[in-house]
Amino acid sequence: MPVSDSPSTSRRLLALLSLLQARRDWPAPVLAHRLDVSERTIRRDIDRLRELDYSIEATRGPDGGYRLQAGSQLPPLVFDEEQAVAIALTLRAAGSLGIDIEEAAARALGTVTRLLPSRLVHRVGNLEAADAAGRRTAQVDPDVLLRIGEAITAGEELRFDYASPSSSGAEEPVRRTEPHHLLLHSGRWYLIGYTTEREDWRVYRADRIRPRSHNGRRFTPRTVPGGDPARFLSARFMGSTGADTWACWGEATLDLPLAAVVPYLGDGSAEAVGPDRSRVRLGAWSWGALAAEFLRFEAELSAVEPADLRAAFAAVAERSARAARGARPLGP
Template sequence: MPVSDSPSTSRRLLALLSLLQARRDWPAPALARRLDVSERTVRRDIERLRDLDYTIDSTRGPDGGYRLQAGSQLPPLVFDDEQAVAIALALRTASSLGVDMEEAAARALGTVTRLMPSRLANRIENLEAASSGDRGRVVVDPGVLLRIGEAIRVGEELRFDYASPGSDPVGEDAPAPRRNEPHHLLLHAGRWYLIGYSPEKAEWRIYRVDRITPRSHSGRRFEPRTVPGGDPARFLAARFKGSTGADTWACWGEATLDVPLAAVAPYLADGSAEALAANRCRVRLGSWSWGSLAAAFLRFEADVAEAEPAALRAAFATLAERARSASRP
């Protein structure tokens, strides 16, 4: 619909820019109809935008048209209401991304909200992201993320120092730089991880990005590989469950608990349970080891019986001995 019967040039330019951002190609007659002006006026307005450093190509066709392209610098942008709210919400929660750019996000949020109409600002004013008390949060240098992302894009091997727990990052005993073919960069539980292939070890490796200090690129190029299973996110999730294959726990077991089903159901995560009686249920859980699985059953503070398989029963025996030792003065 037209912006106005007699729109000012500035309002018309903003409306034109918003339309150009909304889709890839615009026929000149369609732009003229949307703005309620002549095609000649559209051509003049396109030239005004080009003078403001917007890269706008002319497209061929029966009617001719225009296409907004990426330029050499970031020009002013125009957002609709939903886009503005989405950007503000993303900036408010930037601290949860684990990237050291809170100050830049705060400045950008101030710019966006300062220009927002009150009807939009009121929708997000109460959605504060609490981060001041999160002293243990791990953040990464955005430059390191960009460096890794570029290596993934061009298929170039990375050389980097890696601060493994307990290692000395400097001195004579410092470990040799790692060499890795980077394939995927993922955010998981507030931390960034690199999934790459080690040609020296002939296996896939996972690295925490906050422990990576890139060195100069070796320049060696590599052909992209497919992560086992084909899904990087599931591959990463499987490693956190102690599995080198499917996205599932390495150990699964069942046991009967003398407790109502309602008392355990909210805490089963990817486990399951069924009621056997009013105060008894059969529970199935998974974990990365048999010992941790046995401990998971004991956290319900109920009598445990009929545990399967045998490895789980052996883990209960081991935990019982450890508990006895811990109870001695």
């Protein structure tokens, strides 16, 4: 095997490390072939990496090989260009993850960016303006997410204080729930848990959770209604306790051509009932909200169904009339 064609020791060590990171087990003959060196050279290189605190286990078997394991500390890592770009893009989007890690992410991004080739730095940097204009969300302490995740994995009841927006400032009782799923939705983290006191499923915003120092009893995992945690959470935001759909649906005929309606339907539907009229079906979390959805279209409405939606239009009309007069509703 031509030693003169072998890469330098440093370059070869980096190439070897990259291969070890890519898969669990590497037979020694395969590594030697990939790096165009002898198996003896591979053994020496493995020893050099071990001296640099990489935990590499020798595997037994017909081929004999090596496996990179987790060590007591994080050693230097090697990434190819695609991996480095993916890491940089993910770090740049850290602010949209709803976790309070932006400072650490910025430092990590600076480290990665300094090592990228100039042609890749420009590609990653082009996203900065768009990211700076992104929506800000409530940030979660990463330790809180880790605590919740540990409770889910261990199957232990989570005990926590909850900063509910409806609280009057008085001390509230410690909450308890069986934590089942932790999901990211629209830039915020949510915990789906089963509360035995109410014998019902509850959804909690993770940024309002302050875990107590000790968890509660162990529990047997349950299946979230419908079997899909993401669809269950989406349904709750739609005001539904069942399927992943709006709690209220209604129809009305609008004095607008179909082309003027279609761009604003969202998950609704419409069909033309004339050159300048459309039959529109929309959904919302409440009848009042559904009436407001239809009123987004500045057009006359007719043939409104069902009766609950007609009643909601009447209530909205009364409130609108009072607002126009500057009057307040009667009552205590």
